[in-house]
Amino acid sequence: MSEGISQPDRPQVREGDAPDLFSKFDDLIAMREGLLASGQEDPFNLVMEKVLSPTRAICNGRDTILLGTYNYMGMTFDPDVVAAGKQALADFGSGTTGSRVLNGTYQGHRECEDALREFYAMDHAMVFSTGYQANLGIISTIAGKGDYIVLDIDSHASIWDGCAMGKAEVVPFRHNDLDAMEKRLRRIPEDAGKLVVLEGVYSMLGDVAPLKEMVAIAKKYGAMVLVDEAHSMGFIGENGRGVCEEQGVIEDVDFIIGTFSKSVGTVGGFCVSNHPKFEIMRLVCRPYVFTASLPPSVVATAATSIRKLMHGGNKRAHLWENSRRLHAGLKDLGFELGTDEPQSAIVAVIMPDLAKGAAMWEALLKEGLYVNLARPPATPANMTLLRCSLCAEHSAEEVGTILGMFERAGKAVGII
Template structure:
């Protein structure tokens, strides 16, 4: 066998039980893409980050339009100073789980900041937002219980369900009617948890939470809302879509992350349920994971406290989102939502070839966006996903539109 004989290699892999052989089609597809000369859309390296909205990529100053840094807190002077001070005072890490030696004063202060931000009695900080969903879904519902979730739920929600023993029921994306129907078919026995997201990250659409929460309550279900992409700029206090929908009193759990609007890393759950604290003893992704470094929880707590008074930033972010959505639509791009529903704007394209070409043209123009394709999107859906920041200036939004225009015309995406 020669090294350049892929068919023979695949046959030999299958014969020897190579566990990587199941990925051969994906490996070949990726290599064919790279052989065309385009950059790897999933392998971009930020050589230097200049601000929440600018970075150096391959020696070129590039506008960041795909980072989820919604409120621009990554370079906030108070946030950075808090992290530096904690690094000096407490060292680089805890080397332990929250239930052993891994809870420092900073972890408790971060949970206090969350309780103040959300107005709840309880808060639990996890090492990532992924683990927060993994922990709640796998722990709260047993084998006699039901988790009812939107078909477009985030991977962390699905993975949490897979880790647990509950029976899983999916309903059509954002369909109040289908949620009602699915709940109505469940037997009277067993508990039930309806899992919703304030903002769905792929298309940037929001859930009809007011109607969905009413349906869930009608059927006696508990409710969890993931506000990863809504925290910071929805609602009078920036708590999320559930606050804007006026259903705070009816939601049992709010799950979130520090890696979007808060500007660092970590995750959390907040709740008013009187038995909530028992989760610290039974939630495996909390108990068996090393806790966040002191510098990270210090930056998170400082950022969360500042987000409580970020009304001007919220207003500017919404202005940016509406301007970009209208501008792209006026240029002739196919936008996933009829109007700006969140800080995420998804541009739909007909196939992978044009999506990759458009992404490549944009990066050459100095604009970084996210490319998404199946299985991250529904079958046959290819898109470029933009996520705006409160720190994008009016001039930068103008530049983004001009560069989209040039890139779109160059690849035939617009006339």
Template sequence: MSDAISQPDKPESLPETAEGSKDLFSKFDPLIKQREDLLGSGFEDPFGLVMERVLSPVTAICNGRETILLGTYNYMGMTFDPDVIASGQAALADFGSGTTGSRVLNGTYVGHKETEKALCEFYGMDHAMVFSTGYQANLGIISTIAGKGDYIVLDIDSHASIWDGCALGNAEVVPFKHNDLEAMEKRLRRIPEGAGKLVVLEGVYSMLGDIAPLKEMIAIAKKYDAMILVDEAHSMGFIGPNGRGVAEDQGVLDDVDFVIGTFSKSVGTVGGFCVSNHPKFEIMRLVCRPYVFTASLPPSVVATATTSIRKLMDAGDKREHLWANSKRLHKGLKDLGFTLGTEEPESAIIAVIMPDLERGAGMWEALLKEGLYVNLARPPATPAGMTLLRCSLCAEHSEEQVGQILTMFEAAGKKTGII
């Protein structure tokens, strides 16, 4: 008897497609036209840039010229750290290129447990789970702990992975206006008594780079007996006395039930995680589908993550330098006349608001020709239909490079008429 999964009998012939039936790609037609119009205007594709060679955390060869990188989320510059690279090379030689299995089968190596141990030490928490991506961490944790009949209260500007986690779990989703305490409490007040409640927040919001008033929000969530999940993807390693994120910085980390994070920002590699002090947390390893049914990270990747996390525990000087870079660039861009996403620098993300997509693409291309790469962000990923040039600073950017970046923005801004 074959051990293959049985398949239903196939029909001898498939029915012919009805004439005039809907093309499943039709829903993308407006976006296809927008892209064609943009490229037809002579712009380089802002979403298809190829880095021909990466020279350092802050420089690469793009279109044949050396370019300053200001759109990589490589906040702490760990991608070229010698100790991080050496640990990855050793693991690659000792354990091979991949695990070929899920964490609940053959996919747990000693390196995965070491990474989880390092995360527990970094956050001072009892439990840690490592996922293959940060997206899967949100997808898995949210969909598993909040299901049908439960309620998720979340900020309307939440990341796509958070929304997708809500959809996968089939919970009732109750969004509230961005960072609005009154709106958040109003939503919680209306949830039926006795229902399961999860409040999902982010420390730093990735589009505008603004932070959440977590202290006040967590107090409200506790008032209504809700569990709390905070995504610290864009603050881990940088914000807080020990780099644990906005929750630590605002003194409420001990009140958070789950912290989600990623390795693709400050840690400098790829992967995601959740840390928690909940006494039943370990059961997640058996019931969280995006964890159970996904191949685990390669040994070389978890080795680099472990080394990076341990080094971030003692990275106060790098955090201080990154704050100095962020404050200088924010002030410089504001003084030049650009409109920014925040009044004051709140994180390592600085969003420059563009008048519209076409002029934003023109500014993006002008900056690239100056030798500067930033992110062009457009609706629907951005709030309020804005087009943004999103800058993410790195602790490895020198003072001289920040000065060069401001000169490039001034030249490109004048060339395109943005300033």
């Protein structure tokens, strides 16, 4: 403060008078402390001391099967992918230290976008630093104040945050409900800008959206369509392009969002589109303009992985075998699952409550199996889930071992 400039008198605040900005988290703090007080391992703070392969790691000094990593196609240790990253690190250094619109576009960023355009057979591709930022940026930029966004109530947090950032009117509908979606669209003024946001695979239960019918309804009411294929890229569809390809609507969708942190096996996000004006997004999309670009080693691994996924038919087939076997085996053991039939690489096991779910998670970890413990509010209908994410690198023997671990843990905890 400059001398000689008077300041208005400030009220004296005594200790305890000021509001505690952390008080909003008290219930969550109490829940976490309650879990840990009984000696429970913290399910949200696991440390992998050494990663051995796409399917195994050392956790708490124990060789552990990984069944909760989203490494669907097992590309993290692919020799060509690793070699590409090492070469780019040597050639271009550790980072760009800049935004894509300034000094942050290297040769590798363009090559990664070329790989995406080839993979999806689309005109435009835009790489973001994370998948979260891809949704945040695209949604908030194309749908703003005065526009309407119609979205599934179970949409990912990044989709909701993109809606909030853009200040569009948000109109949610019941999960995968075609009638509810159409009713919402029917009420929106005909001349308003409309964006329908859907997901190919929903990450909590692993269920698939009826995109064929939903896209037809959206187009009937003049809406643009964005589909998040984060959990389906790489293994669903003949060429691994996702549910849009599987259901024959990829040409009718305006934007496809995806991530590199699932099937691609690294980090980053992207959007592909055939819209003729799409390239202007590079100048108007704030989460793209005002974020440092991905390191050269990361885009090199992504580009190499994407090009290999184009020829990943055998891996896709094996992943589906794993999914069907695990789903059927858990069902036969008496576990309640999130879907009646396997629809993706995600198999969600429904727990009676958080306490039982945490106990089951710990029992599995002690068996040598890591899964995700998912809890409200991230889960639909306030469910507690053990979310299993299969990998194309899981062997048939490993899937059999996993089923034995679930049986022993389930009986020990009293769930089956």
